[in-house]
Amino acid sequence: MLIDSHTHVNFKDFDDDRDAVIKRCLDENIWMITVGTNAMHSKKTVEMAHTYPEGVYAAVGIHPHDSGATEEFSVIERLAEDAKVVAIGETGLDYFRIEKGEESIKKQQQELFIKHIELAQRIKKTLIIHCRDAHDDLIRILTEHGKGSDGQRKGVMHFFTGTQEYAKNYLDLGFYISFSGVLTFTHDYDELVRMIPMDRILIETDAPFVAPVPHRGKRNEPSYVKYTAQRIAEIKGLSFEGVAMQTTQNSRELFVI
Numbered sequence: 001m002l003i004d005s006h007t008h009v010n011f012k013d014f015d016d017d018r019d020a021v022i023k024r025c026l027d028e029n030i031w032m033i034t035v036g037t038n039a040m041h042s043k044k045t046v047e048m049a050h051t052y053p054e055g056v057y058a059a060v061g062i063h064p065h066d067s068g069a070t071e072e073f074s075v076i077e078r079l080a081e082d083a084k085v086v087a088i089g090e091t092g093l094d095y096f097r098i099e100k101g102e103e104s105i106k107k108q109q110q111e112l113f114i115k116h117i118e119l120a121q122r123i124k125k126t127l128i129i130h131c132r133d134a135h136d137d138l139i140r141i142l143t144e145h146g147k148g149s150d151g152q153r154k155g156v157m158h159f160f161t162g163t164q165e166y167a168k169n170y171l172d173l174g175f176y177i178s179f180s181g182v183l184t185f186t187h188d189y190d191e192l193v194r195m196i197p198m199d200r201i202l203i204e205t206d207a208p209f210v211a212p213v214p215h216r217g218k219r220n221e222p223s224y225v226k227y228t229a230q231r232i233a234e235i236k237g238l239s240f241e242g243v244a245m246q247t248t249q250n251s252r253e254l255f256v257i
């Protein structure tokens with residue numbers, strides 16, 4: 001069994017065959033967490049999670065690219081209470097497209113991110129965090145705001161492509177690190193994968209984006225998470241079954257599935 005810890009089967013790319021894709025995946029014994037990026041998509045992830053008796057779970061949040069949509073946050077707060085919602089996100093910081101002179105957008109992203117952190121703490125759910133070109137600010141915010149009432153910080157750095165140094169920071173803060181299909185077409189992160197203990201690794205597709213080898217350039221789907229598990233097994237010199245079992249257990253613990 002495998003769990004794709006981050007997929008967007010809710011996106012329009014799957015409008016024609018969503019149910020077939022999900023059923024194919026569940027038939028292979030691969031479960032998934034479908035992740036919202038705004039109010040509309042978050043609503044959809046919750047609906048989808050309720051369509052299947054097991055194996056499909058939801059995350060609700062506003063992506064940093066949509067940080068202007070602060071009025072949508074009340075919808076997220078309401079959805080978050082649903083029993084099928086296992087995480088708050090994706091949320092976080094993304095400075096990649098921010099030009100000089102647009103510093104106010106950074107502030108806006110930070111404020112919305114802190115709201116997501118506080119919501120996750122309030123209802124005791126985990127965080128799914130997106131970060132691009134913003135690790136210093138993100139680590140600072142998690143250090144200042146990230147501690148839950150039980151003294152624990154809980155969450156995952158999704159689609160992690162940062163440095164080993166940053167990964168160490170996140171591990172020290174108690175976070176998991178999630179790897180995508182990127183591992184199947186570059187060796188850039190092999191060292192990083194070797195460094196991170198197996199009990200802190202999650203796997204994901206981020207479908208429909210970034211399909212792994214052997215489906216490079218096509219639409220990604222959650223069942224392809226097996227290729228990432230396979231690569232982690234190769235890099236770490238473990239069996240595929242061992243990686244499947246451990247990453248599934250990690251996801252079940254973190255998301256309380």
Ligand SMILES: [Zn+2]
Nearest residue numbers: 006035090206
């Ligand atoms: Zn995503």
